[in-house]
Amino acid sequence: MNNPLEALRVFCVAAESGNFREAATRLSVSPQVVTRVVKALEDELGSRCSTAARAACR
Numbered sequence: 001m002n003n004p005l006e007a008l009r010v011f012c013v014a015a016e017s018g019n020f021r022e023a024a025t026r027l028s029v030s031p032q033v034v035t036r037v038v039k040a041l042e043d044e045l046g047s048r049c050s051t052a053a054r055a056a057c058r
Helices: 004-017 020-027 031-045 051-057
Strands: none
Touching: 004 020, 004 031, 020 031
16 A cells, blocks of 8 residues: 555554454455555554554454
8 A cells, every 4th residue: 555644544443443354344455454554554663553453353
């Protein structure tokens, strides 16, 4: 996903919903897309920013 605003939207939906599967459903994408987008944001920021959302997915 090359659009930074769309990536932030994906992250916000994941944070609001509490897990990537629910976020994916709400965004009409696969959970893998949500995971990839959040990981790319984390890599760009150099920090893990989704601990709570990732914990909810386990």
